[in-house]
Amino acid sequence: MESSNVFTIVIPVFNVIEYLSQCVQSVLSQEFYNYEIILVDDGSTDGSGERCDELARHDNRIRVIHQENQGLSAARNTGICAAGGKYVIFLDSDDYWKDKNVLNKISKRLFETHPDVLCFNFEKTDGVTAQGVNFQSTGSMPVGIKAEDSFQYITEHDLWIACAWNKAIRRELFRDGKLRFREKITSEDIDWCLRLALLAESFDYIEDVIVCYRQRNTSISKSVTYQKVATLLDNIEFCVDVLDGVKSNERVELLKPYIAYQYGTLLANISAVPDKDQQKKLLGKAKAYKNFLAYSQNQKIRLLRIASRLVGLKGTIALLKLRERGKLYAGGRN
Template identity: 45%
Template sequence: MLSIILPIFNMEEHLNQCVYSILNQTYKDYELILVDDGSIDKSAQMCDEYAEQDNRVIVIHKENGGLSDARNTGVKVAKGEYIFFIDSDDFLDDNQALEKIVNRLKNSKADVLNFGFKKYYANEDKGYNYFKIDKNMPIEYYKHEKGFEFLIQNSLYIASAWNKVVKRELFEKNNLSFKKGIYSEDIDWCARLLIVAKKFDFINESFYCYRQREGSISKSISNKNLNDLKDAIVTCYDMSNDLHDSFKNYYLSYVAYQYATFLVCQAKVKLDQENKIYIDQMRKYSFLLKYSNNKKVRILYILNRLLGYKNLCRIMRIFYGVK
């Protein structure tokens, strides 16, 4: 059985599309845990109505504590063998999505199953596949480090909880709770997941639609966003100290991509005394860029080597039109 966890905060506009994309799945053996995180719109009432319609729906009403707290609350009551997080403004565009997930897990018995997704634009009513790959992970990669290598070499392991299905026992045995009160919570969580999971898998199915919204957390960048991102990268790097060399190099490729994300984010905020400190603090971690085989990250690595960190940051600010 799957446990699908849906954190919800003031999402009445998109909630029906999200929930019914789950309830209308061909695969039926799951529980849908709706965590109402202190909504003040109609979301809380809608959750109760879903539960009245379908006995697979479990509703938890709680005080607002943020996305991480809502996810953690859902995990505590989950009973399924695997956990699947879905954000409440996203949805599944294939009613066989869960069936494909379960069938794949029956074969691979992976700790973590990764899958593709689309960036969905409501104004176009269209989604665009994010990953550029045309195959699943080969079967012979299931039971050893090759699986992780496949993910990293093809840039398939991203800092996102919602494009993964994770064995529930990993949460119980490894303290895989999400850190509360921070942005970029998925970066640190996905890094810890990399370290504790033993079997990885990937299916080239992009049934998850990641809604692109103006004003969402991922679209608006503040000094707190930048500071939390900085702290997450440093935490991830510190966790690499005890890893053996062959695994460590691939792990640091994941961290390098997050470092590149920091460079992009710093270029999108207006400079002030506070964020200048964060940017300067990250200078000493610029060596991380060398670990990535991602083409865009490699370009940043080359520019950093040729021009230096300070000039790289300036060029990026010019590119994004922020002074």
């Protein structure tokens, strides 16, 4: 659906009544006005759907779509189909934007460099206090880098992460269903970001903190299940298959460090699976992709690569059990 809006902000909503108003108000407070918000209520049962309707009654830039519960990927896909802006930005409904100048900062950069994908920074928060900026030492991408060299810059500076909501994406890339999220899975951003990297032609990055990413449960061991880790492994396998099917594209090599980071996250999660038999089963399949550790210069991945050479993957998993005490590795959205 074409519109005159520069941005479509897609916000999937499911049982987030406690956070929803803060999320939406952080968008409505923007000084840049030319945007639409699509709230996709994915079968909420806690009053979030009614809150969406209430918010829409007070601002005509908000559209609400109600659907039966189908999961985050399906909700995002619904929002994509309804989007009319020139660029699409995702925002999770328990997160919020940093300040009222977010869209001014994004739009200024987009109008200057015209990329297919603009990446931006974010900070972790408990909802009150900032807990650290994600990209701490890298400034914005220098203006003037050629489109064909832009993704190499992004990957060399470790800026391409498995995260849908730290990017503004030209809506034309979503045509023909090429960038639909795979549904009924977790870790859905992993293969989606890889497919986006292969599809887009130009990239950019600004160091400005745009999103406040709410930490609702920072302990991996409290949320890890065998099925979630198995799905993460399936996503890595899917990414490898996608790259194997790509011919004569230099980005295949550039994306191997990206898969290496997901593999590191996989090992960290395997170490948190409490059942030893399940852990052994996962590790048995994960060994097939151990070679990807060699492709990344990320400090965390280098540590894992060294550990795997010295003590093997099984020994590395044992060492990773120390991560919750800050000894070696901490997983995250990147």
